[in-house]
Amino acid sequence: MNIDISNEHLPVYEALASAVRLKMIQLLAHRPMNIRELAEATELSSAIMTMHVKKLEKAGIIYTDMIPGKAGVQKLCVLDVEKIEIAFPANLSQIKDFHQFDVSVGHYTDFQIEPTCGLATREKIIGEFDEPRYFLDHDRVNASILWFGQGYVEYKIPNFLLSSNKPEELEISMELSSEAPDSNSNWPSDISFYLNNILLGQWTSPGDFADNKGKYTPSWWPSIINQYGLLKFLRVTSTGTYMDGNKISDVTIGDIGIRDKQWTFRVAVNKDSEHVGGATLFGAGFGNYNQDIIFRLYYTKEQKQS
DSSP states (O other): OEEESSGGGHHHHHHHSOHHHHHHHHHHTTSOEEHHHHHHHHTOOHHHHHHHHHHHHHTTSEEEEEEEETTEEEEEEEEOOSOOEEEOOOOGGGOOEEEEEEEOTTOOSEEEEEEEEEEEOSSOBOSOTTOGGGGGOGGGGGOSEEEEEEEEEEEEEEOOOOTTEEEEEEEEEEEEEOOOSSOBSSOOEEEEEEETTEEEEEEEEOOBBOSSOOSSSOTTSOTTSOOBOEEEEEEEOSSOEEETTEEEEOOOGGGTTTTSSEEEEEEEEOTTSSOOOOEEEEOTTSSSSOOOEEEEEEEEEOOOOO
8 A cells, every 4th residue: 555644545544543453453464354353352342343443444454345154244354455655745846747547457459378367357257267269359358357377468558758758767556466276375476577578577476366355356256266466566767676665677767668659568477487377467346456557657847948
C-alpha cells in the first residue's frame, strides 16, 4: 500500500493508532481469523472487536469474507497488505507529474505460451483450460485473469510524454503469482520482465495461491485454482531497476527507449530459468487488488530559458 501525508489516507493512520489493532495485524499475519477468535486472543468482547475490525477494513488493511461456520455464517478477517510506504511532502519545485495508462491483462498484442494455461472474464471461462488456441478468442480482450506454464504475453503501451517533459521514473504495477496445476503455495517461478526487448530483471514468485478466496475473485470461480496474487511494483529509475524497492538489475530509464511513442512490455517465464513455474496475471475483478496492469511515467517539466 502506498500512501501520503493527506486527509485521504487519514483512516490508515487512525487504524494504526491503537495497540489493539496492531496486535490484530500481528495475529492476522499468521492466518485469517474470525471475530470470535480475535476477541479471545485480545481478551475483548466480540462487540468491541467488531468496532476494531471496521476500522482496519475502512483503512484497507484487512478485508472480511462471510463463510459458513459451525454455528452459522461467520465473518473471516484477512490481512490485505504486505507493507505500507509513506511518501512525505517534497519541495514543491521537485514534485513530479506522471502519465498513467492502464491495460487489461487480456489486451495483449502477442503471446507464445504452453500449458497449463487459460483465461477468463469476470463472468465466464474463455474456451477450455490448457488449450493455447483460446488465447486467440475474440473475447480475450475482456479477460480479467490469464495464466500459462511457460512462454510470454506481450502488451503495447502508448507513450504520451511531451518533448518538454523530462522522464524520471517508470513504475509498472500488477498482481502476479506462479501457475501450478490446480494450486500450490510453494511453487516458485522465475518471472522475467522486458521493456522494448530489454530485460529489466527477474522476480521469483513463491507460489500459486488458493488458500483463501480472492477479495474480488467472482463467487463462481473454482476454489481449487488461482485465487489471488501478490501486488508487485517494478520501477525503472536513473540508478537501476527495482522490484518493491529491491534492486534486480542495472538497467536504467536511459537504457529502454523511454521516449519511443509506444512501448512493448513482456511478461515471460523462460524455459531455461531455474524455476519454470508459470505465471498468473490478475486484472480488475479478480484477486486481491482491483486493478489492471498500471504504467506510470513520472516526469518533471523542463523550465524554459529566459
